[in-house]
Amino acid sequence: MITISGERGFVRVKSWDEVLTLPGFKANIDYKATKLTGIIGQYIFAERMPCGLASCRTPHGRGFIVTVEGGDVTNIGKDCGKTHFGVDFVTMSRTFSRDAANAQRREDLTTFQAAIPELRARIEDLRNAKQGDWVFKTSQLFRSSTLCPKIVRETLAAMARERDARLMKKRLETESEAAAREALSGRRDIQSDDDEQEDRRPFREYMEEQIALIDGLPILYAEHDLRNLLIVDVLPRLRIIESLTVTGLSDAQLRDHARWIATKDEKLGRAERAIGEGIKFLRRPNLSPFMQLLDHASDRQALSRLLRLLPE
Numbered sequence: 001m002i003t004i005s006g007e008r009g010f011v012r013v014k015s016w017d018e019v020l021t022l023p024g025f026k027a028n029i030d031y032k033a034t035k036l037t038g039i040i041g042q043y044i045f046a047e048r049m050p051c052g053l054a055s056c057r058t059p060h061g062r063g064f065i066v067t068v069e070g071g072d073v074t075n076i077g078k079d080c081g082k083t084h085f086g087v088d089f090v091t092m093s094r095t096f097s098r099d100a101a102n103a104q105r106r107e108d109l110t111t112f113q114a115a116i117p118e119l120r121a122r123i124e125d126l127r128n129a130k131q132g133d134w135v136f137k138t139s140q141l142f143r144s145s146t147l148c149p150k151i152v153r154e155t156l157a158a159m160a161r162e163r164d165a166r167l168m169k170k171r172l173e174t175e176s177e178a179a180a181r182e183a184l185s186g187r188r189d190i191q192s193d194d195d196e197q198e199d200r201r202p203f204r205e206y207m208e209e210q211i212a213l214i215d216g217l218p219i220l221y222a223e224h225d226l227r228n229l230l231i232v233d234v235l236p237r238l239r240i241i242e243s244l245t246v247t248g249l250s251d252a253q254l255r256d257h258a259r260w261i262a263t264k265d266e267k268l269g270r271a272e273r274a275i276g277e278g279i280k281f282l283r284r285p286n287l288s289p290f291m292q293l294l295d296h297a298s299d300r301q302a303l304s305r306l307l308r309l310l311p312e
Helices: 016-020 078-129 132-143 150-162 175-185 194-199 226-242 251-281 284-293 297-307
Strands: 002-006 009-013 036-050 059-068 073-077 166-172 206-213
Touching (some): 002 078, 009 078, 016 036, 036 073, 059 078, 073 078, 078 132, 078 226, 078 251, 132 150, 132 226, 132 251, 150 166, 150 284, 150 297, 206 284, 226 251, 251 284, 284 297
Antiparallel strands (some): 002 009, 002 036, 059 073, 166 206
């Protein structure tokens, strides 16, 4: 990547050959016989370029294009520049890097403003055609609504917290299961009286067993909250950016908007994946196994009413 400052502002050039053709460019300059007057470009390469100072010529991948007294131009590595030109180079290089970055941010922000209608259409598609609004509102019934039995809400919350899609239920061991467990642990060998061993019933403990594997559980993860992703985050930021006068933004504002723009595709992708998980989650056969957790008729009736809202 090569960025040059000129009459048209900051521009990117495609190859090092364009740098070599800059007016006054020289590949061997004696830094002791001249003085740094400015920085007009910067570059980052995977391929290493030799330093333009005659006494150095050290290959480097990151550096600056500088002007010196008399109008000559050369390239210099960032470390060489600091070593040979001191504080002046450090100050100029920091200023150039900041101004070049901000110029790129302004360009990116202007391009992004033009793309906002397309992004709004994508969000509208997520909310309606892809059922995002329905997924959010309906999943909330199982997340926080008192219409859903408390034990179902709490179990789902614990499963989401542990990120474990197994629906487990506690039950009392059968006598044969308890006997097998005691035999495995050696407990039934503690007593010596064989007749007493045969007459004693094993102590039955409660155990957990899996009764279902719940599909689409990630819709309940905090990072998949569709309201936070789309309504609280993306749409308000689009409105803010749409109304901006880009040329008047401060360095901090430019950095903030640039950071947000860099995350917007990931957020929209996460929203799309969350909707897909929600559609798998909100199916009657998927959530019907929770009936097995309910002991009271009122709870079973409440869950039945919610399940009737879901597709097969």
